[in-house]
Amino acid sequence: MTETPTREKPRLDTSHRVYAVVVAAVVFCVSWATVAAKPWVAAKPDPRLAALVQREQRLRADAKLVQQVVDHRMAAYRLALAARKRQIAAAQTRAAAAAPQVRVVNLPPLTITRTS
Known part of the structure; x- marks a missing residue:
């Protein structure tokens, strides 16, 4: 048996085509988004x-x-507060002046004796 030699076709590298399609799609999408943004x-x-x-x-x-x-x-509150403090101080001064002095008195003890 004789084998007939089959000629294989050389494989072409198509990856550059895939890259070109992907780059074209990306450029298209970016362009679309840019135009849509106005x-x-x-x-x-x-x-x-x-x-x-x-x-x-x-x-x-x-x-x-x-x-x-x-x-x-x-400001009105501060004025009223100052007036009230003056009133209180004056009242305390009057109360201190009018109050009688306290005296201590020593008296003899009180004793009551009753006879029945």
Whole structure:
């Protein structure tokens, strides 16, 4: 038997084709994401953010007014407290001056004798 020599075709390296397809797919996806993001369009200001900034300004103004009221009340309290302390000191001085001096008296013992 004679064998007929079979010629094998040389295998071609196709890995470069696979790499080319993968790189093309990645470039396509990145390009798609870039275009979808629309980086050239300026973002519209969020109305909620503007409202939040406005509310913060109102709250700061209200807090400033409240602090002024608290400071005014604290000053009035300090004046009233000083007046009350002066009243207490004067009352203690009067009480000390009006109180009689304590005297210690040595008397003979009290004895009662009764006969029945």
